[in-house]
Amino acid sequence: MNRRRFLVTGGATLAVASTWGCTIRPGPYPDLHPGAVVSLSAVRRLIVERSEALSGRCRYVADLGGRQVARPLLVARRGERFDAIIENRLPQPTTVHFHGLALAEAQDGAGFDAIAPGASKALRFDVKNRAGLYWFHPHPHGFTAEQVHAGLAGLLVVTDAEDEALDAALGLVTGNRLALAVADARVASGSLRPYTPSDEDCLHGWFGNRALANGALDARYPVSIGWVRLQLLNASNARGLLLGFKGNGRDGAGVPFHLLGTDGGLLAAPIPLEEVFLYSGERVDIAIDVSVRREIAAVSLAFDPRHQARGGRLAHRHPARGHFPPLSAETVCAPGAARNAADFLPDGGELALFKLNVSGAGKPAPALPARLSSLPEAAEPAGATPRRMRLDFDERLGFLIDQTPYRLDEIAFSVGRGAREVWEIRNSPISMPHPMHLHGFSFRVLRRQATFGPARRLAIHGSGRLPTDLGVKDTVVLWPNETLWLAVDFALPEEAAFSGRQRYMFHCHNLEHEDGMMMRNLAVL
Ligand code: C2O
Ligand code: CU
Ligand code: CU
DSSP states (O other): OGGGSOBOTTSOBOOOGGGOOSSSOOOOOOOOOSSEEEEGGGOSEEEEEEOGGGTTOEEEEEEOSSOEEESEEEEEETTOEEEEEEEEOSSSOBOOEEETOOOOHHHHOOSTTOBOTTOEEEEEEEOOSOSEEEEEEOOOTTTHHHHHHTTOOEEEEEEOHHHHHHHHHHTOOTTOEEEEEEEEEOEETTEEOOOOOBHHHHHHOOOOSEEEETTEETOEEEEEESEEEEEEEEOOSSOOEEEEEEESSTTOOBOOEEEEEETTEEEEEEEEESOEEEOTTOEEEEEEEOTTOSEEEEEEOOOOOOOOOOOOOOOOOOGGGGGSOOSSOSOSSBTTOOOOGGGOOOTTSOEEEEEEEEEEEEOOOOOOOSOOOOOOOOOOOTTOOOEEEEEEEETTTEEEETTBOOOTTOOOEEEOTTOEEEEEEEEOSSSOOEEEEESSOOEEEEEEESOOGGGGGGOOSTTOOOGGGGSOBSEEEEOTTOEEEEEEEOOOSSGGGGOSOEEEEEEESSHHHHHTTOEEEEEEO
């Protein structure tokens, strides 16, 4: 019982029971060490603010009706309700987008109606998704990259019966389940550099030289012998991670792990791995047996990121950018603003992420369960004509979907409510990896074709799929030259609540590309 209570670093138990809404039964929730764990339904106001305490960086503050928790880690049982006021205290417009959740347009926070500086908005929805790691972040077009990088990336852990059964089967002890957002930042002389992308950064993405885990540099987490369950989000603006673990042996040999789940929850069965790609917006759920080591370092291993597009002079062109001050700098995408070699590590460079310090306590890891969930194998809808999309590069405009720069008021295409479609998405050979994300709906990867580079050797199926392709996805990376086929199910979880036309976005989750127009709207009718 105790290990499933809410814990914060330092061991204080949060007294949240009295703040529960009347409809939702409290817990049990996993012990997600560390962080200020707050149940989704306990939030009355979600404040978006700059903080002088964080030297001008931004944060979410959850107001629980009397008590405030900065940078909350939200937890919800499937079915739980969020009913709160979003308060924008930034000098720019913002939204709160719950990435991965199945929500109506009005709740999606996609940026169709951003909250003005100083304004508030009521937001109410029920969580329909499978258990898994979801997250929330700003989505006001033209300001997304800057705001996320300023610290606005919060985690939402959704649990259900399968999720609980897994914790029990793993015999997890207190502290051995973590939910972490990993992001890179530019750090020089111990301080974070503000977000000042050059035109080249806007083309390839903003890459830093150090990793933050839940906002902390050099993060270390004490864990006990046995299984550790990690739910990880890549919250970087642009950096792809090739996640691996190193032991503290003489050679720092790789530590194997098991992939348990992806963006939209648990796989049918665990997959043993030594490395896995995790691009911006993607999540993995993994189990790692820490029994025979004192210290384990999570790293992004070196890889060739295949940035093949060169040239191009880009600027964030969203007109609203001129009307609001930057959060922390004067210039954004300024021509010629040079990168500083001291705080820049190219995409694909080896990067230390965080460490696990293993104490002697705990007990040996039991056998992993052979089945994790009832997730069926991905199925191709019969007779569907694929909807084709192309990711391309334009020297003047940068990366685009179907040669078309994003427009807030345009609908690229409409789909019928409940339709089951196949999307055939092709990345051009002169390109770079693009993590493509769909709002509101999850999808399954059917196959990959013409994969080259480091992803190719990780393909585990005749279909060319990567290990993470076997789960439920809302964000998937396309390597240069690849074609992907996705099965997208437009069934809405609760028809009545979503009646009428609903608009959603499909975009690259490299946030410089997203702000840089690599995005389209679609409508569900
Ligand atoms: Cu994580 Cu459209 O966003
Ligand atoms: Cu999203
Ligand atoms: Cu992209």
